[in-house]
């Protein structure tokens with residue numbers, strides 16, 4: 001059985017393999033775990049297992065499994081527009097309407113929502129209607145870095161599959177295989193900074209910083225209590241356009257919220273948020289969150305970027 005393709009999470013894989021081969025398929029799965037924890041891998045394996053025509057599901061060799069792996073199965077449909085910050089509600093409504101059309105070539109029709117936490121309230125409400133009365137062949141796979149952003153009414157209807165951190169030795173062994181030329185100390189550092197999640201460790205080793213220079217300075221300034229770095233981040237932003245300012249402030253808000261989750265003992269965060277959490281107390285992070293929320297409101301209320309940044313320069317330095 002090829003759930004093995006996913007590293008670690010032994011109990012979860014065992015339970016899934018058992019329930020799928022017994023034909024026990026839920027209508028709604030919520031696959032949760034931080035960035036790089038294997039949500040996409042698991043979603044694809046689960047879709048293949050549900051659509052598989054072989055004996056041991058997913059067999060990975062029947063036409064159905066191959067099509068799922070090649071992203072070419074007509075009954076495995078992704079609902080997202082990566083260009084948009086929030087998953088457009090129209091796409092969710094379209095999927096809802098499409099779900100009432102019978103599957104093309106299988107017994108099931110599977111819809112994948114790669115960013116369930118970014119569906120927004122209207123999107124989640126649109127989804128709720130299907131959750132209440134799904135057709136018998138309908139399966140929804142919701143992927144979420146942060147399942148706390150889902151409405152409790154949505155979350156409670158899902159079978160939740162939570163991806164856990166890997167044991168350090170298993171993670172290290174895998175990294176040694178993927179990066180045969182890397183120094184042992186770099187591998188060990190990546191293991192410890194990744195929080196136990198393979199995708200994050202790989203990103204760290206590939207030097208894949210996904211944050212911009214302004215956000216890097218914000219992290220340095222706030223996490224390291226470095227007032228100069230904070231100013232270096234904010235002063236150039238005084239001249240930015242409103243939309244760019246709002247995007248960056250939202251990114252900071254999300255990082256700070258994730259750092260707060262991390263402080264409350266949850267592991268659903270990125271390495272950057274974890275570093276921020278290490279440098280600040282929950283109370284301080286709450287204060288930062290409040291100031292950022294205000295700054296975002298000001299930006300939307302047509303306050304000039306210079307004034308918004310001035311407000312943050314003053315308030316954030318005093319935390």
Ligand SMILES: [Zn+2]
Pocket residue numbers: 048051052053054057058059060061062063064065066
């Ligand atoms: Zn198969």
